[in-house]
Amino acid sequence: MTTDYEPRIVGFLCRWCSYPGADLAGTSRLTYPPALRTIRVPCSGRVDPLFVLKAFQEGADGVMVLGCHPGDCHYMEGNYHARRRYALMHRLLEYVGIEKERLLVAWVSAAEGRRFAQVTTEFTTQVQELGPWGGMEGRGGEGENGGGK
Amino acid sequence: MGEGSELIDKIRAKARELLQGGRVDCFIGYEEGSRGRARPAFIYDPQDAERLIWDERCAHNLVTYLHQFKSPLRRGEEPPRVGILVKPCDSRSLNILFREEQIERERVYVVGVTCDGVRTNGRPQERCRRCAERVPLVYDIVMGGVPNVLGRDDYADVTKLEQMSPRERLAFWTKEFDRCIRCYACRQACPACYCFECVAEQLDPAWMGIAIDLPQKQFFHAMRAYHLAGRCSGCSACEEACPMGIPLSLLNRKVAREVEALFGYKAGQDAETPPPLATFKKEEQLPM
Numbered sequence: 310m311t312t313d314y315e316p317r318i319v320g321f322l323c324r325w326c327s328y329p330g331a332d333l334a335g336t337s338r339l340t341y342p343p344a345l346r347t348i349r350v351p352c353s354g355r356v357d358p359l360f361v362l363k364a365f366q367e368g369a370d371g372v373m374v375l376g377c378h379p380g381d382c383h384y385m386e387g388n389y390h391a392r393r394r395y396a397l398m399h400r401l402l403e404y405v406g407i408e409k410e411r412l413l414v415a416w417v418s419a420a421e422g423r424r425f426a427q428v429t430t431e432f433t434t435q436v437q438e439l440g441p442w443g444g445m446e447g448r449g450g451e452g453e454n455g456g457g458k
Numbered sequence: 459m460g461e462g463s464e465l466i467d468k469i470r471a472k473a474r475e476l477l478q479g480g481r482v483d484c485f486i487g488y489e490e491g492s493r494g495r496a497r498p499a500f501i502y503d504p505q506d507a508e509r510l511i512w513d514e515r516c517a518h519n520l521v522t523y524l525h526q527f528k529s530p531l532r533r534g535e536e537p538p539r540v541g542i543l544v545k546p547c548d549s550r551s552l553n554i555l556f557r558e559e560q561i562e563r564e565r566v567y568v569v570g571v572t573c574d575g576v577r578t579n580g581r582p583q584e585r586c587r588r589c590a591e592r593v594p595l596v597y598d599i600v601m602g603g604v605p606n607v608l609g610r611d612d613y614a615d616v617t618k619l620e621q622m623s624p625r626e627r628l629a630f631w632t633k634e635f636d637r638c639i640r641c642y643a644c645r646q647a648c649p650a651c652y653c654f655e656c657v658a659e660q661l662d663p664a665w666m667g668i669a670i671d672l673p674q675k676q677f678f679h680a681m682r683a684y685h686l687a688g689r690c691s692g693c694s695a696c697e698e699a700c701p702m703g704i705p706l707s708l709l710n711r712k713v714a715r716e717v718e719a720l721f722g723y724k725a726g727q728d729a730e731t732p733p734p735l736a737t738f739k740k741e742e743q744l745p746m
């Protein structure tokens with residue numbers, strides 16, 4: 310795999326911890342790979358596993374779900390639910406042929422700008438090494454959204 | 459099944475009694491179908507109870523039909539009360555519906571039958587070889603003799619697939635899913651698939667395109683497998699219904715196995731335990 314390949318990574322960032330964490334990384338002038346497309350969500354518990362599947366279907370090479378550390382959820386228990394869901398989702402994805410290294414679930418607090426940059430950088434490298442994901446893209450040249458809607 | 463006609467007489471007598479006594483408005487069982495097959499029967503008149511049969515051809519999961527009895531038959535009436543014949547596998551589906559509050563326990567009279575395995579077109583079903591439960595888990599009355607056989611699921615086929623590389627697995631599933639014609643027979647046959655509006659048909663947001671192409675099919679099957687996590691009782695109704703022979707239970711059993719490994723939960727064992735994805739333990743350590 311060529312090193313100049315830039316993966317497409319979709320990040321679902323919790324509004325209370327990880328999104329401010331990303332903000333802090335920015336205001337601290339930390340750099341992280343531009344491969345990441347952030348989507349702000351109210352809580353990691355909001356991230357329906359369908360979102361992840363949809364992202365892969367629409368051509369993402371990797372998906373990150375970042376939330377508050379367990380115990381710190383603004384809504385008390387959202388990330389506990391997310392934790393259960395994604396423990397299972399990892400295994401299902403792997404079983405249907407999507408390498409589990411393409412999905413990252415991590416906890417990043419609002420004070421952890423440095424950690425956010427680090428997690429994003431590491432994950433981007435990890436996905437880069439796996440190469441492009443293209444397993445769910447259509448065969449019929451229906452554009453880069455994989456023949457979706 | 460063994461004692462055959464004696465058991466059928468008992469089932470017919472029970473259905474007649476339930477209908478005559480007004481305990482149920484409809485009894486769901488099996489009757490003789492065309493070309494030597496059994497088909498679901500909906501008995502409203504006590505006299506029709508004679509049509510009921512029970513033998514190894516009775517493979518359908520009748521619990522699926524309970525969803526049609528959730529609302530009143532006529533406006534202003536109470537929803538009907540239903541009698542239903544369940545095999546051990548069906549009884550697990552029934553537990554799931556009770557747990558998810560889809561139908562009230564009091565509305566359903568459950569006639570359980572012990573089971574030695576069923577056949578489709580003369581061949582024994584795969585799931586029956588793996589079945590470790592030969593007596594229904596929920597019933598008002600249970601009939602039939604002590605089962606002769608007991609299966610065990612060693613997940614050999616799932617393990618075989620797990621040992622492939624991700625790309626090989628992707629190729630395997632691509633080949634299988636590619637045959638899908640998006641007829642949704644799997645969903646229709648599934649007792650646990652009862653959403654008013656399925657993700658597959660939802661227009662706003664449109665999760666899935668209407669094209670019958672590979673990305674949509676992959677999405678549909680992965681989505682359905684996930685939605686059945688901790689809810690699939692392994693009745694194989696989807697696989698039996700699939701006109702294209704897609705090994706759906708290979709997918710659903712993997713998820714069921716992982717749910718058991720991660721959360722120690724087996725679907726349909728009772729109607730009280732909270733479903734694994736609707737609950738959590740704060741201190742649990744889950745491999746991510």
